[in-house]
Amino acid sequence: MATSPLPTATASASKKRRSRGGTLALDEDVALDALMDFVKLGKDGKFHSAIYHKFLYAVVHAADPVDMLLELLVSKYFKYTDIRYFTYTSLDKIANSLGSKTTGSGKDALQNGSDESKNRSSIFIHNIYNLLAHVPLMDFQKESTFDMWSTVGLSSKGENDSSKDTSTYINKKLKLKFTKAWLSFLKLPLPLDVYKEVLASIHQNVIPSMSNPSILCDFLTRSYDIGGVISVMALSGLFILMTQHGLEYPKFYEKLYALLTPAVFMAKHRSVFLQLLDTCLKSSYLPAYLAAAFAKRLSRLALSVPPAGALIIIALIHNLLRRHPSVNFLVHWVDESDSNATREASQSKKIGSDPFNQNDADPAKSGAMRSSLWEIDTLRHHYSSAVSRFVVSLEEDLTVRAKTTEMKITDFSSGSYATVFRDEVRRRLKQVPLAFYRTTPTSLFLGSDFPGWTFGDQHNSTVETTVEGNGKVEAVGASDSTPSKRLRMET
Numbered sequence: 402m403a404t405s406p407l408p409t410a411t412a413s414a415s416k417k418r419r420s421r422g423g424t425l426a427l428d429e430d431v432a433l434d435a436l437m438d439f440v441k442l443g444k445d446g447k448f449h450s451a452i453y454h455k456f457l458y459a460v461v462h463a464a465d466p467v468d469m470l471l472e473l474l475v476s477k478y479f480k481y482t483d484i485r486y487f488t489y490t491s492l493d494k495i496a497n498s499l500g501s502k503t504t505g506s507g508k509d510a511l512q513n514g515s516d517e518s519k520n521r522s523s524i525f526i527h528n529i530y531n532l533l534a535h536v537p538l539m540d541f542q543k544e545s546t547f548d549m550w551s552t553v554g555l556s557s558k559g560e561n562d563s564s565k566d567t568s569t570y571i572n573k574k575l576k577l578k579f580t581k582a583w584l585s586f587l588k589l590p591l592p593l594d595v596y597k598e599v600l601a602s603i604h605q606n607v608i609p610s611m612s613n614p615s616i617l618c619d620f621l622t623r624s625y626d627i628g629g630v631i632s633v634m635a636l637s638g639l640f641i642l643m644t645q646h647g648l649e650y651p652k653f654y655e656k657l658y659a660l661l662t663p664a665v666f667m668a669k670h671r672s673v674f675l676q677l678l679d680t681c682l683k684s685s686y687l688p689a690y691l692a693a694a695f696a697k698r699l700s701r702l703a704l705s706v707p708p709a710g711a712l713i714i715i716a717l718i719h720n721l722l723r724r725h726p727s728v729n730f731l732v733h734w735v736d737e738s739d740s741n742a743t744r745e746a747s748q749s750k751k752i753g754s755d756p757f758n759q760n761d762a763d764p765a766k767s768g769a770m771r772s773s774l775w776e777i778d779t780l781r782h783h784y785s786s787a788v789s790r791f792v793v794s795l796e797e798d799l800t801v802r803a804k805t806t807e808m809k810i811t812d813f814s815s816g817s818y819a820t821v822f823r824d825e826v827r828r829r830l831k832q833v834p835l836a837f838y839r840t841t842p843t844s845l846f847l848g849s850d851f852p853g854w855t856f857g858d859q860h861n862s863t864v865e866t867t868v869e870g871n872g873k874v875e876a877v878g879a880s881d882s883t884p885s886k887r888l889r890m891e892t
Contacts, residue, residue, distance in 0.1 A: 433473050437550070446552030448483050454491040461495050461528045468531075475535050481550035482571065485536055489578035492529055496585035499525055523592050530595050533586060534602075538610055539575065547571055576612040583607055587620050600624060600634035601670065604641050615646045625656055632660055633674045640677055654691055657681060658764045661698050666710035672814040675713055679810040682721060692725040693772075694764035697757050700776040708785035709816030715791050716808040718774070723799040723807060731774045732795065787821055 436456055443449040460467050478484050499522070547568070549555070555571050591599065599607075603621075608614045621642065624635035636657070642648035657678065665671055682695060696718050703714040722729055757772040780792040799805050848854070 429470055430473060433470070433477075437478060441551050448487060448551040448553070450487050450490070453484075453487050454494070457488065457491045457532070458495055460532070461492075461525055463528065464524065467528060471531055471535050475537070478550065479536055480548060482539075482547040482575065483549045483551055483555050485539070486555055486575055486578055488532065488536055489575075489582040492532060493578065493582040493585045496529055496582070496589060499529075500585065500589050522590070526586075526589050526591060526595060529586055529589075530591075530599070533582060534598075534606070538606060539572075573612075576610065579610055580612045580616070583611070584616065587617075596624075596631070597634060600631065600638065604637040608638060608641055615642060615648060618642055618648050622650060625650075628659070629664075630668055630670075632656065633665060633668060634670055636660075636677050637673060640681065654681075655763060658694060658698065659762045661695075661702060663702060663705050663710075666702070666706045666713070672811075675717070675814045676810050679717055679720060682717075683724060685724065687725065689725065689727040690770055691764055692721055693728045693731060693769040694767050696721045696728060696731060696774065697767070697769035697772055698759065698764075700774045701757070701759050703780055704776055707818060708783070708788050708821045709813070709818065711780060711783065711785070711788045712791055712816055712821075713810065713813045715777075715780070715788070715795065716810055716813050718777070719794055719799065720807050720810075722795070723802065723805055726800040729800055731769075731772070732777065785821060787825060 436452070440449045440453045440456075443452060460470060479488070547555075555574060587599070603617070608617065611617070617638065621635050621639045625632050625639050627635075639648070639650065639653075643650060643653065660674075661678075665674060668674070682692070699714045699717055699721075703711045706714065722732065755772055755775070756768040758766070758768050761767045777792060777795055781789055783789045783792070794808075797805060
């Protein structure tokens with residue numbers, strides 16, 4: 402059978418579409434190489450920063466995707482120290498220029514603008530972030546030699562200066578430009594997806610390379626005060642500033658206490674958050690009322706979270722009770738008449754009521770010190786056998802540290818329904834309950850469950866079983882034409 406060939410125009414267009422990706426990549430590669438040669442040679446061996454700035458400005462303000470161009474920059478040029486330096490310099494200027502165009506305070510100005518301006522600003526901010534994120538990080542402690550794209554490079558030291566002084570000088574300049582570029586970027590009204598990506602990586606990719614990390618305190622504390630998933634993601638960076646750079650944040654534990662909601666145990670970044678939560682509660686200087694409030698709030702959450710979340714909570718409470726023996730009364734409440742404090746606490750408690758107020762955001766006012774961890778006893782009857790078995794570990798005397806060990810939260814923090822199910826399937830059982838029947842059952846219930854009643858198929862059965870008062874079973878005949886009767890036997 403003869404087939405009609407494709408029209409020439411259609412075949413040509415199809416061929417162009419197939420080769421378009423490779424042609425564009427080749428054109429971008431050649432154009433980028435030519436431009437970078439001008440940057441290298443166009444100023445008597447010095448880096449031509451003006452040309453490079455115009456190039457980055459065009460990349461940031463491009464309406465089309467720039468992923469392919471970023472790959473070329475990373476693979477061929479971002480390995481040179483002077484290119485990194487002038488990349489940070491240009492992005493600092495571009496971010497400041499973009500921020501000055503928004504009137505008011507960033508996000509408010511962006512929200513009041515038109516949809517078109519919002520979209521343009523969002524694209525520009527995405528491009529700036531992609532450039533910053535794609536510049537390889539330098540190890541300033543180990544880096545001693547630097548590859549330069551231009552002939553002169555960055556050093557302005559004399560020829561007699563030692564290489565160690567030159568290295569220190571370049572490290573200092575590069576750190577300063579890195580810090581300025583990121584600060585200018587973080588002042589922009591970041592879209593939500595970029596905001597989350599920055600918070601997820603700021604403790605690893607930004608803070609270690611900054612000249613003065615403490616200047617990020619405003620950004621991180623503002624993010625931590627927002628609440629919800631943003632606060633959860635900001636905790637990592639804020640914790641580093643507090644523990645390593647002397648940041649003081651008086652309401653840190655109050656905000657951390659407020660973040661403990663059922664949604665946290667289903668969040669994407671719950672693993673890192675729960676590990677940091679355990680670390681934050683490790684200090685022996687933590688007041689007893691704070692330790693009690695966190696233990697009580699976690700135990701209350703155990704009633705509403707998935708089984709994997711309940712396992713994490715048990716591990717967290719286990720560590721809390723072991724680290725802070727002063728709050729073990731929450732598990733072993735003893736009413737002693739010779740203790741005035743205990744007598745007053747007992748009198749303030751009403752039978753059947755819990756003085757703990759889970760809706761109070763202030764741990765000091767939650768009433769946890771007058772409560773108990775009765776929720777832990779409830780978990781002994783949890784529908785998940787993994788939870789009911791694991792909660793037994795809290796019945797030990799955790800005040801004796803020599804006989805107990807802390808639990809690693811990393812072993813539980815990534816748990817989910819899938820991991821709980823997998824562990825149950827893999828668990829080997831010594832005894833498996835089985836049911837044996839001498840004859841095939843003909844009814845749902847056994848006759849012994851309902852003495853005096855008869856069970857059988859009302860339509861097709863020919864034999865029914867009747868249970869008499871003395872426990873004897875008697876067969877009663879029945880036919881398809883005669884409806885079967887239920888007989889109540891007097892006992």
